[in-house]
Amino acid sequence: MSHRSDRTLDVRALARVEGEGAMHVRVRGDAVEDVRLEIYEPPRFFEAFLRGRRHTEPPDITARICGICPVAYQMSACAAIEDACGVSVPEPIANLRRLLYCGEWIESHTLHIYLLHAPDFLGYPSALELAKDRRDLVERGLALKKAGNAIVELLGGRAIHPINVRVGGFYRAPAPSEMAELALTLRVALDQALDTVRWAAGFDFPDFHHDHEMLALTTPGRYAIESGTVTTTGGLTFGPQEFEQHVIEEQVPHSTALHARLAGRGRYLVGPAARYTLNRQWLTPLALQAADAAGLGAECRNPYRSILVRAVEVVYAVEEALRLIYAYEPPTRPYVDVPPRAGVGFGATEAPRGILFHRYGLDAEGLLTTARIVPPTSQNQASIEDDLRRFVSARLDLDDERLTAECEQAIRNYDPCISCSTHFLDLTVDRG
Numbered sequence: 001m002s003h004r005s006d007r008t009l010d011v012r013a014l015a016r017v018e019g020e021g022a023m024h025v026r027v028r029g030d031a032v033e034d035v036r037l038e039i040y041e042p043p044r045f046f047e048a049f050l051r052g053r054r055h056t057e058p059p060d061i062t063a064r065i066c067g068i069c070p071v072a073y074q075m076s077a078c079a080a081i082e083d084a085c086g087v088s089v090p091e092p093i094a095n096l097r098r099l100l101y102c103g104e105w106i107e108s109h110t111l112h113i114y115l116l117h118a119p120d121f122l123g124y125p126s127a128l129e130l131a132k133d134r135r136d137l138v139e140r141g142l143a144l145k146k147a148g149n150a151i152v153e154l155l156g157g158r159a160i161h162p163i164n165v166r167v168g169g170f171y172r173a174p175a176p177s178e179m180a181e182l183a184l185t186l187r188v189a190l191d192q193a194l195d196t197v198r199w200a201a202g203f204d205f206p207d208f209h210h211d212h213e214m215l216a217l218t219t220p221g222r223y224a225i226e227s228g229t230v231t232t233t234g235g236l237t238f239g240p241q242e243f244e245q246h247v248i249e250e251q252v253p254h255s256t257a258l259h260a261r262l263a264g265r266g267r268y269l270v271g272p273a274a275r276y277t278l279n280r281q282w283l284t285p286l287a288l289q290a291a292d293a294a295g296l297g298a299e300c301r302n303p304y305r306s307i308l309v310r311a312v313e314v315v316y317a318v319e320e321a322l323r324l325i326y327a328y329e330p331p332t333r334p335y336v337d338v339p340p341r342a343g344v345g346f347g348a349t350e351a352p353r354g355i356l357f358h359r360y361g362l363d364a365e366g367l368l369t370t371a372r373i374v375p376p377t378s379q380n381q382a383s384i385e386d387d388l389r390r391f392v393s394a395r396l397d398l399d400d401e402r403l404t405a406e407c408e409q410a411i412r413n414y415d416p417c418i419s420c421s422t423h424f425l426d427l428t429v430d431r432g
Contacts (some may be wrong), residue, residue, distance in 0.1 A: 340366025
C-alpha cells in the first residue's frame with residue numbers, strides 16, 4: 001500500500017495482558033524500521049529492599065511481585081536460600097512443593113487460555129463479550145481455574161499470595177482427609193482440562209514460526225516444574241548456579257525491564273513452548289495423547305499454538321497433582337530447619353510463563369547482602385520484538401486498525417506478565 005508505506009503505530013496500553021505496556025512500530029517504505037515492546041511501569045525495587053532482610057523473609061516478600069504466579073517466586077526464593085545454606089528438603093516436602101506448583105500452573109494457564117487469549121481466536125473483544133454468547137465456555141474455564149486455586153489455597157493457606165510457605169518447607173502440612181477432598185475436585189477438572197485441549201485445537205492458527213533458541217529446565221523422567229538442569233534447544237546445559245555466566249541482562253532505553261540474552265548466542269525464548277519442546281517425552285501418556293490429537297508435533301515453534309501447549313500442560317498438572325495426592329503421606333515434620341550461614345545461593349523454577357532465576361547472598365548472620373531476580377517476561381522481550389518485526393513485515397498491506405489488533409494478539413501469544421491491567425488500546429498513527 002504505497003499511500004501508507006511510511007507510518008508509525010503507537011499502542012499506548014496493551015489489552016488483556018497482566019500489566020501496562022505499549023507497542024511502537026515504525027515503517028519506512030516497505031521495511032519495518034523499528035519495533036519496540038515498551039514496558040513503562042516504574043521500577044519496583046524488590047531486589048533493593050530485600051537487602052538487609054533475614055534469610056527467612058524472601059518467600060513472603062517476593063510472593064508480592066506477582067498476584068498471578070506468587071508460588072513461582074516463593075519456590076525459586078526457597079531454592080536459592082536453601083542452596084546458600086546448604087540444606088536440601090526431604091522428598092515428602094519436595095512433593096508438596098511440586099503439588100503447590102501444579103495448582104499455580106492450572107490456575108494461571110486457565111486464566112490465560114479462557115479470559116485473555118481465546119477471545120482473539122473466537123473474534124471477541126473480551127471474555128465478557130464471549131460469555132454473552134458462550135457462557136458455558138467461560139464457566140468451564142472458571143471452574144478449572146477454581147480447581148487450581150483450591151490446591152494453592154490448601155497448601156499455601158490462601159489462593160493469592162500464599163502464607164503457608166516457608167524456607168525449609170511449610171508451616172503446616174495438609175491432613176489426608178483434606179487431600180482426599182481435593183482429589184474429588186481434580187478428577188472433575190481432568191475432564192475439563194481434556195475438553196479444553198480439544199476445544200482449543202479447533203482454533204484457526206496463523207502460519208507463523210520462529211527460530212529462537214529455547215531455554216527451559218529439564219529433569220529426566222518427569223516434566224520439569226520446581227527443579228532441574230537449564231537446557232536449550234541449541235545444546236547448552238548448565239545448573240542454576242551458573243545462570244549468571246550465561247544469562248546477560250542489559251538496559252534498553254524503551255523499557256524499565258531489562259532485556260536478557262545468552263552470552264555469545266543472543267536472544268532466546270522461555271515459557272510453555274520451550275518447556276514442551278525440551279520435555280515432551282516426559283509428559284504423561286494421557287497428556288501426550290492429548291497433544292498428539294491436538295496436532296502438536298515434536299516441538300512448538302508457532303507462538304500462536306502456545307495456547308495449545310498451555311492446555312496440554314494443564315492436563316499434565318492435573319494428572320500430576322492427582323498422582324501426588326494419591327501417594328501422599330504426611331511428613332513427620334512439615335519443614336526442616338535452615339540455619340543461616342555466609343554464602344551465595346541460586347534457585348530456578350518454571351513459572352507458568354517460563355524459567356524464573358533467583359540469586360541471594362547471605363552473611364554469617366543470615367542477612368541478605370545481595371539479591372537478583374530474573375523473571376520470564378524480561379527474558380522474552382527481545383524475542384517478542386523480533387517476532388513482531390517479522391510479523392509486521394508480512395502484513396504491511398493491512399490497514400492500521402487491523403494491523404494493530406493482530407499485533408496485540410501476537411504479543412498475547414507470550415502471555416507477558418507486567419502487572420495487572422484492564423486497559424484497552426489507545427492507538428495513534430503518524431504517517432510520513
